[in-house]
Amino acid sequence: MTLYKAPIADTMFVLREIVGLDAHNNRPGFEDATPDTVAAILDEAGRFAEEVFHPLNQSGDRQGCTRAADGSVTTPSGFREAYRQFREAGWGGLSADAAYGGQGLPHVLAAAVNEYLSSANMAFAMYPGLTRGAIAAIEAHGTPEQKAAYLPDMIDGRWTGTMNLTEPHCGTDLGLLRTRAIPRDDGSFAITGQKIFISAGEHDLSDNIIHLVLARIDGAPEGVKGISLFIVPKVLDDGTRNGVSCGAIEEKMGIHGNATCVMNYDDAKGWLLGEAHKGLRAMFTMMNEARLGVGVQGLAIGEIAYQNAVDYARQRLQGRSLAGKAEPGKPADPIIVHPDIRRMLMTMRAINEAGRALVLHSALKGDIAHSSTDVAEAAEADEWLSLVTPVIKGVLTDKGFESAVMAQQVFGGHGYIAEWGMEQFVRDARIAQIYEGANGIQALDLVGRKLALNGGKAIMSFFGEVGRFCEENRADPAMARYTKGLKKGLNDLQQATGWLMQNGPARPDNGGAAATDYMHLFGLVALGYMSARMALAAHRRLAAQDAEDAAFLKGKLATAAFFMDRLMPETAAHLARIASGADSLMALGADEF
Secondary structure: OOOOOOOHHHHHHHHHHHHHHHHOOOOOOOOOOOOOHHHHHHHHHHHHHHHHHHHHHHHHHOOOOEEEOOEEEEEEOOHHHHHHHHHHHHHHHHOHHHHHHOOOOOOHHHHHHHOOOOOOOHHHHHHHHHHHHHHHHHHHHOOHHHHHHHHHHHHOOOEEEEEEEOOOEEOOOOHHHEEEEOOOOOOOOEEEEEEEEOOOOOOOOOOOOOOOEEEEEEOOOOOOOHEEEEEEEEEEOOOOOOOEEEEOOOOOOOOOOEEEEEEEEEEEEEOOOOOOHHHHHHHHHHHHHHHHHHHHHHHHHHHHHHHHHHHHHHHEEEOOOOOOOOOOOOOOOOOOOOOOHHHHHHHHHHHHHHHHHHHHHHHHHHHHHOOOOOOOHHHHHHHHHHHHHHHHHHHHHHHHHHHHHHHHOOOEEEHHHHHOOHHHHHHHHHOOOOOOOOOHHHHHHHHHHHOOOOOOOHHHHHHHOOOOHHHOOOOOOOOOOHHHHHHHHHHHHHHHHHHHHHHOOOOHEEEEEEEEHHHHHHHHHHHHHHHHHHHHHHHHHHHHOOOHHHHHHHHHHHHHHHHHHHHHOHHHHHHHHHHHOOOOOOOOHHOOO
16 A cells, blocks of 8 residues: 655644744634644644545545446445545534634645645545535625525535536537526526536535536527526435436546546526626636645645655665665665656655645635735735636646656556556546646636736736845855745746747737746746745754754755756746747648648
8 A cells, every 4th residue: 555644744834934824813714723723733634634535545546436327426435434534523614614614714724634635535535625616606606595505514514516617518618518507487597418527526425415517598698708607406405306417427547536427417406606697707716726726636646656756765675876885785775875766756855845835825825815804915915826826736736747657657667556556646646737727728827817917916026026035035155056046047937928928919829839838937936936935944943053853954955955956947948948939839730730
């Protein structure tokens, strides 16, 4: 079986040094997030992930979900009992509104717990993860009656939730959807159509499933302007089964423990959520929540892949160190002595540590955007979150997949064998690059929409924040290595942004051709900024000469140095590709491929 240990010390370091959790104790929900309480929650969440979720990861993958003739779906052995424990422990309501039964703690804490659960068992963690997104949409757009009717049971976990967007002919271009909604005399709608790729669409973990379904009301405008969002329960208030059923379970590459369903709606009873014809606005509340959650999945797979690769590299004996025998008493040295193995392990480690900081820092911005009474502060936090959401989703899932592949490579031939678990990480990680908007779409969103947000205010604010950090710390000899690399990456990002502003409007293909490189260039700078900030915190604590965790802090410095030496230089290659434009990329006609 694979191993997993929740990275609690690293999470606590980020919460203290990067998020600055203690400085926000005057905000709603933060007053209860004392250092002792946070430590206790993370310790228990880590134990739960390690002991309850993770033992079911490989067995759930092998067994998968099964569909009966009546359309009911059974999850893998052990899932129901584990979900019962999850529900009784209250993990699903950690950051949910206390008015509806939640614990009202900061979302940043829930994001940390979500990482642990997703590392331990990504497929299982998707069931409550999708429910959180549905809760967010109902909280933001539901009527008081809808909130009272659905939120308490969903927060408790008695009911779960889904999002239903995709149709067989219609993926990203939702303007093409055909699912119909016909008004009924009682104020409800009759929903008819088919949705595919619906994660957790049918299962045996909860008493009810609340589907959020995009459909077009008869007579609505064509395209995206005519789409509405509906609440469609699996079971109605009177206990009868609604006209919604699982037509099939998709046979897919990974996440076998999650029931990915074809959902059929046949005059199913549904209720409008939000305004008619403005369903995308309501659905995007859930999608943005989901995109951040998928970014966490990329981080989570990267973390568990790294842990297993390190453990194997310490034990596997193969060859001798290039510098001479590292362990003369053994027939060979452990492969962790070899530079190329170190290259892979350090790359995984550097991305994971910086990615965790970026996720938690951004989750704090979400808390501020939702709770701050300072309008300017809330707007700034929302701009940050809007800007980095496609980066977190796109970059961390690409890097998570790369980490899973590198871990497989560390294992060599064993990495290709199912019993060792690495090939499952590769299969599971792959979907995160595709769903909730494929990563190419995330890149286009960043370049086409987010850079121009509020006249470019968000990106300019990011440039200013990173630039100030470099300027304030460049004279410190201990920080020169980090600020020099970060400033070079920032310069490349600013040049790339300027090139897009000059060359994008005249020829839109230039923006499209640059998008993925720009997203990854941005990601390197954002991750590098987090890495440099962690290095600064580590230096300060070591300089105080009272740090009990000196080895941990020195590891932070080494990891940040590796990031600047070996990863940040990639910004130059991204810039060069961006500046080459679209000519060679678009040169061939469609029939010439």
